[in-house]
Amino acid sequence: MTSTLVEADRTTRPYAEDPDAVLRALRSSADGLTDEQSAARLAQVGPNRLPEAPRRPALLRFLSHFDDVLVYILLAAAVLKALLGDWVDFAVILAVAVINALVGFIQEGRADAALSSLSTMLSLDANVLRGGRWAEIDSQHLVPGDVVRVRSGDKVPADVRLLEATNLQVEEAALTGESVAASKSVDAVGTDAGVGDRSCMLYSGTIVTAGRGLGVVTDTGARTEIGRIQSLVAGVEHLQTPLTRQLARLGKQLSWLILGMAALMLVIGRLIHDFALDELISAAIGFAVAAVPEGLPALVTITLALGVQQMARRNAITRKLTSVEGLGSVTTICSDKTGTLTRNEMTARTVVTHDGRYDVDGIGYSPEGHVLLDGRPAPLDVHGDLRALVEVAALVPDAHVDLQGDHWTLVGQPTEGAMVVLAQKAGGGTPGATRRGAVPFESATKYSATLDELPDGTRRVHVMGAPDRLLDRCTTQRTSTGAAALDRARWDAVVDELGGQGLRVLATARRPAAPDEGDAFTEVGHELEFLGVVGIVDPPRPEAVQAIADCHRAGIGVKMITGDHAGTAIAIAREMGIVGEGHVEALTGTELEAMSQEELRQRVEHVDVFARTSPEHKIRIVRALQSHGEVVAMTGDGVNDAPALSRADVGIAMGIKGTEATKEAADIVLADDNFATIERAIEEGRRIYDNIRKSVVFLLPTNGAQSLVILVAVLAGLALPLTPVQILWVNLVTAVTLSLALAGEPAEPTIMARPPRAAGEHVVSRSALALILVASATIGAATLFTFLLEKDLGADDGRAQTTAVTTLALGQMGYLFTCRFLGSSSITPRVLVGNPLIWVATGALLVLQLVFTYAPFMHDWFESAPIGLRDWGIALAAAVCVFVLTELGKSVSRRILE
Structure with a gap:
């Protein structure tokens, strides 16, 4: 049975066949299926529900956040610390990796949740014809061939080919993007008709807004239109963002560089200086710890997380960190x-009568606005042509608008809502009018009408609908001098003109009611007076x-x-x-x-x-x-x-x-x-990327300078100016203070005047790489020079190393101001203002460095020692030199490489 139904669906398209052919293909009839037939089919095709989305276990999703080269380097640094026996340092580095993964795990939304959320769109029950009797059943028990009926307010329970339709309109915006409800009929359409043009089909999950219908179920569960969309979502390949690709590339380059330099150091240390093997291994581990940018993953994550908060304040809620x-x-x-x-709120924009063309201001369902003629309000007591049309707009629709909080909402059909709001803007309305009869809108006639008794006792038929259908029923048109013969050609041209502007056109007409017309009013007649047309649009x-x-x-x-x-x-x-x-x-x-x-x-x-x-x-x-x-x-x-x-x-x-x-x-x-929020979010995204780039350019010289100091010391046969634990200290304090300061940098004034960066552009440009090399050499040389100077002045290893660590920290502080403006000089008063985080981070660094220098427990943990004013003066002078030299290097590299 399953294969029969599937094959029938592939060889015939229900929307392109007449109802009897569809029933035959589905082996059903207008009387529906018997209980036995439905049970047999249900056992073969399965329940009418979407398959549950496959979800990876939470543990695997958490572990996936470790699948990054930079994180591998971070974990390798932790392993090296464990090999050294520094378990505290091992725990700290491992904690950085775990926190990085936790932030990503918590922040990121998962697209597979979209699959499960689709199931909430399905109807819970269905009105089905079983064994010749109507019954209310769980919609999961529907099968192809079942005959079901729907009415206004129902959610369509499956994909259905209509057999009968009475004034049936269905809200399909979620599937088709159409801004108004679609009118439905039984007539077949072409085989090439898209979903939005299949007027004889109802689709699972859509909402019936008016009328009633009877149809045969053609598809259930995964084979419905919603099920097909679910499979598309499930099969979509998810792409990495440019930053993700660039950081992965940077991590691989750094890993090869670290391995190469460590190997070179081992060879030279062994062959030239004849170091003992255990000393060389210890030095190599110290070099690796110095070179690994363990703060980089956390820095990028924190910068993105701060960006998420900033974007949320600008009404852009981020579900995935890297998407920022x-x-x-x-x-x-x-x-x-x-x-x-x-706005998805239909709005009357233009009114055309025989006597004039009126503009309507205001947008949406808010009744605030006016009807204007030549830019000035058009009062109804002066413009009788407009008053006649507005009377139809006020009396025929069944819709109304309500103020909920500060937002106007529509109850009823969108096009009718546009006419009601038009009448309110024009100041029209007939509060004393009484409706004596009505002809509801039908897709076959494409108009609706009311028989109204006005306050003065006059009784009229008012009609509103498709222009061609009303023009076919009109013999006269209203003019300033009274009724005149209908100018069909002129009105056809007006309708074409408005349609060419993207407007949905509604026509209005009226006639006097016959004395014997009353509650049995069912026919609008063919002697109508054409009043004019209204151009309606879903406004931008x-x-x-x-x-x-x-x-x-x-x-x-x-x-x-x-x-x-x-x-x-x-x-x-x-x-x-x-x-x-x-x-x-x-x-x-x-x-x-x-x-x-x-x-x-x-x-x-x-x-x-x-x-x-x-x-x-x-x-x-x-x-x-x-x-x-x-x-x-x-x-x-x-x-x-x-x-x-x-x-x-x-x-x-x-x-x-x-x-x-x-x-x-x-x-x-x-x-x-708000689409405008996207533009603001793009600006925020550019700012965040700029700040990540600045942070990377700032952070890498810390590792570059440290590894350079150790490398030069080993190659020159000197004692290590920095111990691995002191290196870790500098990495940690700069990562939690100075590095984070750049995350608060404001957007540069020209940020939205420049074109988007190339997708393949590296996070570290050529000029930035040159600056990193200059800063690494400058900070490293200053640190090594300070250590050697202190030793030459008679300081012991503890004092000399503490001064070197202080020089390294203060040198990074000087370099921080260079990184604030990568594209211009930082020797400007602007470098001191605009980002208060700079001064918070600088103060925090100085406090931490004072603790490192003078707290006795730090002397035990990090082998530091108190230093005097002379030592601070040397370190501060070195930091000033770092700022000046890196500014010079930045200027030269920009001129040569950009």
């Missing part, structure tokens, strides 16, 4: 239209228009990917500033379906509008852009966006109107559903 930096490297934003670039977010302009100035492309029609999408894209006023090329889902991936790859960079797209299309578009080296951010709010959000370098979900599945698949959730 990834957002800063974005080169292209692929944005859904409905609810992301637009005003702040998003500015944000798109800012993105373009920052070298970031913006592409619209929507389930809406191409004409509407292009009109909105023009209004948003995504495309210009000339000819705009748009690709539709049908065209994408006919393209190979290579053909799409060749065209994707030149197309900014993609319309009538499916989830697979969105993934293909993202992949095509990534094949050009683009770092892609994908925004969305519907279930249909979840697979593409998972595939993108950075997935961004809407927090208010987004589905749970979308939020779980995303890396970042916008708490305010």
